[in-house]
Amino acid sequence: MNCICDIQIPNSQKYSIALQNQINFCGVAPVEKLGKDVFVGIRKELIQETAFFREPETIEFVKKYIKTAFNYKPVINILDGACSKGYETYTIAMMLDEIPQKINLIGFDIGKKAINDAKKGVFFIKQVSGTEETVSAYKYGMAAFNDDYLAFPQTKALSAKQEEYKQLFHKFFTEIPDYKEKIPLYNRLREKFFPETTPHFETKAFQIKPEKANCCDFFYCDILKLDKLFPKKIADVLFFRNALYHLTTKRGPLDFKLARPNEVLVPTLENVVNQIDRTITKNGLFVLGEHYCDHTNMESGKILYKTLEKHKFSPVYFNSDGTMASIWKKN
Ligand SMILES: C[S@@+](CC[C@H](N)C(=O)[O-])C[C@H]1O[C@@H](n2cnc3c(N)ncnc32)[C@H](O)[C@@H]1O
Incomplete structure (x- = not known):
């Protein structure tokens, strides 16, 4: 792969600042809090859960x-929307x-801190340890966090794919020696007084190699x-994985995600798909990812599929049990 990114972005700096000041967006659970002066609707936070080699099957398909x-194309333009912290x-x-x-290859996200x-x-990989119950309780709902095999010895042998990804990872990244994570006081106290039920984390830090x-x-x-940032029909592939739910759901009791009302969903998804349609080339791919909220097990997913079909996208890749159309082609 020839590694120089030369898509021209007009006035990106200016636009980015303007965008951060007029976010019209509903973020979700805690990781990045949006500024207090920003109108954010029901939620004030963005979930930026992510990991290296998350849902690799969709990227294998794209490859x-x-x-x-x-x-026949000598140059391929890829936009990675909702790229979070770049993993x-x-x-x-x-x-x-x-x-x-x-x-x-350009990553974009609405999270200012994530982009910075x-x-x-610099990237971090965590390994969680503790009793079986503690670890599984921690991992519950954390679908993204399974990249520790890239950096830590494992008790089980790695699969062939994991070996391949680990080799790629070390081709691109070097470990930052003697990195020590600052553990917040609350966690240190919890570990001291409730060692049985507190997960223990070890973190390693990695730096992208200069040549990469x-x-x-x-x-x-956003x-x-x-359309404010990218020319029309620029992207051969546009990723927006595990992120649409920020726009289509609200937080219900016990943090369950509930679809927003149809009168909000329909125009929102029409706007999203309009933007995607405008930006993707003919035969280009839209990669949606596999978060259940973005698929037909929720009302928002049903509306999304219909809107994509109306814009002449057709599904070309389904997840392993066939229930989620994770990649769509623009016809
Ligand atoms: C759960 S993370 C998913 C990260 C990555 N795509 C993955 O699958 O690992 C969701 C990301 O979507 C971003 N996001 C939410 N709404 C967005 C929007 N309207 N435009 C761009 N990014 C958005 C959030 O800031 C967050 O980083």
């Missing part, structure tokens, strides 16, 4: 598609490393305002 359906964008870069075409972190090129640092770039951008 095959680029090698076959797009083999996903670098994963795409790693997994497409051997592709002969030149890849322009992504730009630093140009393989992608990062910008603040999926609803793609």
Whole structure:
């Protein structure tokens, strides 16, 4: 893969600042809090759960598609929307490393801190330990956090794919020696007084190697305002994985996600799909990811599928049990 990103972004700095000041967006559970002066509707936070090599099957599909359906294109433009702190964008870069075409890869997210972190090129991998119950209680609902095999010895042998991803990871990243994470006082006290029920974390830090640092770039951008940043029909592939629920659900009792009312969902999803349609090339791919809220087991998913079909997208990849159309092609 030729690693220089040269999509021209007009006035991106100015636009990013403007965008951060007029966010019209509903974020969710705790990781990045939006500024107090910002109108955020029901929620005030963005969930930025992510990991290296999360849902790799969809990226494997994209890789095959680029090698076959797009083999006549010398340059492939990829936008990684909702890239969070960049783990996903670098994963795409790693997994497409051997592709002969030149890849322009841009990650964007509405989280200001997430984008600043992504730009630093420093990443963390955590391993959780403790009793079986504590670890499984911690991992419950944390679908993304299973990349510790990249950095920590495992009790079970790695699968062939895990070995491959681990090799790729170490081709791109070097460990920062003697990194020591600051453990918050609350966690230290909890570990001291309730060692049986407190998960213990070990964290390693990694830095992108200088020769790989140009393989992608990062910008603040809202999926609803793609047209402010990117030219029409620029993206051969547009990812927006595990993020649409920020726009389509609200937090219900016990933190369950509830679909917003149809009179909100229909125009919101029409706006989102309009932006995607405008930005994707003919035969380009829209990668939706596998968060259940974005699929037909919720009203928002049903409306999303219908809206994509209306805009002449058709599903080309389903998850393993066939229930989620995770990748769509623009016809
Ligand atoms: C759960 S993370 C998913 C990260 C990554 N795509 C993955 O699958 O690992 C959701 C991300 O969506 C971002 N996000 C939410 N709404 C967005 C919007 N309207 N435009 C761009 N990014 C958005 C959040 O800031 C957050 O980083």
